[in-house]
Amino acid sequence: MKLNILKTTALAAIFFSGLGHAQEQKFDNFSPRDQHGVNQFESPKDSVTTFEKLKVRVGGAFALQFQGVKHESGADQNNPATKLYNIGNNFNLPTANLDIDVALYDGVNLHLRTFLSSRHHNETYVKGGYLQIDKLDFIKKDFLGDFMKYATIKVGQDEINYGDAHFRRSDNAYTIRNPFVGNYLMDAYATMVFAEVYYQRNGFLGMAGVTNGRLNQNATGGTSPSVYAKIGYDKQVNNDLRVRLTGSVYNAAQTQRLDFYDGDRAGSRYYYVMENAAATSSANFRSGQVIPDFKNKVTSVMINPFVKYQGLEFFGIFENASGRNFTEVDRRTWNQYGAELLYRFGNNENLYVGGRYNMVKGEMADKSNVEVKRYNVGGGWFMTKNIMAKAEYVNQKYDGYSPANILYDGKFNGVVLEAAISF
Known part of the structure; x- marks a missing residue:
């Protein structure tokens, strides 16, 4: 514990030492982390350096x-195995991130994110990072210049670019892009070793990636490469209207441990909901999430429309996933549907109100067919471009689970408030 405190103190010193220079540093082709990063998806591509x-x-x-x-x-x-945890009205554990960005060379940037405090881990640990290459001038001036004018290469261990929902989710303490407090029910998020190649031109986007599908790395066998891709169109049609539509696919043919839908070690925002009375925060950090239990194989497809007309904003999800764990022969199928409707207003759209509907249904490993529905209603206020507050009402219901499962006819609802700072 003493070592962990010393580590956190040292990192915090580095953290605050950079505050005076944070606003002076401009990084090419990196998305901003303040309010200007809202509704940003892939990193921008600009040939100006x-x-x-x-x-x-x-x-x-x-x-x-x-x-x-x-x-x-x-x-x-009365059964200890299905007795609910005694939750009340109180504050959750404060969370903190440390971000380090480095401009290494013209067109070559590095990003690293460390979780200083999170729900699952009681120690500081690296969430992930990547190298982003927008020019190949380190090989030769203007090497493949006509191609790299529109292309980007990313390599590292971090969240992979499957779907668009991960651009609107809370990443531990970084919550400014998420208009609500919780993430989606079936959260396709995991930090894996990956390589991605992008091509962005005249609003069209293409991306191909490869990973080994593992959250924790080791040299054991039994893993085949996992491949994924995205194609889409994103255009600011005029001053009032922006439209975006993308389709993504991810396929893991064989892996020894697949954490695709349960890879977020920061944990769920809804603490202890539908958990056993003996639960601990670190061991039961996925409260309220839906885990399909695909540990060996999975094929997932996600389609995401996004439309913004003046202050009115819509984002949607349709996702189909099929896979199995190690004890199964046949694949099971899950579907996810989601829709957000927001209205942003005020000075520089610093205020918003809206709602989100999210539903998943699918077959569990025990062959039961279940359905989980959630809706959120809330709003937020950007006090400055780096400081925001938001509030939501959440209601979630479970259907189809067996009477022996703690989720049988389960539900939770209530109000959650969140304050967030990002820079």
């Missing part, structure tokens, strides 16, 4: 929630 010499930008994020949620279960509350 501002690189002069190696420079480092230190930033980060903080988030804190007040949770006033109650839960119920139809399972036997």
Whole structure:
């Protein structure tokens, strides 16, 4: 514990030492982490360079929630295995991120994110990072210049670019892009070793990637490469209207441990909901999420429309996933549907209100067919471009689970408030 405290203190010192220079550093082809990053998806592609010499930008994020949620279960509350945790109105664990960006060379940038405090881990740990290459001038001036004018190469261990929902999710303390407090029910997010190639031109986007599908790396066998791709169109039609439509696919043919839908080690925002009375925060960090239990194989497809007309904004999800765990022979199928409708208004759209509907249904490993529905209603206020507050009402219901499952006829609802800072 003493070592962990020393590590956190040292990192915090680095963290705050960079505050005075954070606003002075401009990085090419990186998405901003403040309000200007809202509704950003892939990193922008611009051939104009501002690189002069190696420079480092230190930033980060903080988030804190007040949770006033109650839960119920139809399972036997006299049975210790299905007795619900006693939750009340209180504050959650504050979370913190440390971000380090480095401009290494003209067209070559590095990003690293560390979780200083998160729900699952009680120690500081690296979430992930990647090298982003927008020019190949380190090989030769203007090497493949006509291609690299529109292309980007990313290599590292970090969240892979499957679907568009991961651009609107909370990443531990970095929550400014998420208009609500919680992430989607079936959260396709995992940090894997990957390589991705992008091509963006005149609004059209193409991306191909490869990974080994593993969250934790080792030299054991039994893993085949996993491949994924995205194609889409994103266009600011005029000053009032922006339209975007993308389709993504991910396929893991064989892996020894697949964490595709349960790879977020930061944990769910809804603490202890529908958890057993003996639960601990670190061991039960996926409260309220839906895990299809695909550990060996999976094929997933996600389609995402996005439309913004003046202050009115719509984002949608249709996802189909099929896979199996190690004990199964046949694949099972899950579908996810999601829709967000927001209205942004005020000075520089610093205020918003809206709602989100999210539903998943599919077959469990025990052959039961289940359905989970959630809706959120809320709003937010950007006090400055780096500081925001948001509030939501959440309601989630479970159907189809067996009476022996703690989720049998389960539901939770209530109000969650969140304050967030990002820079």
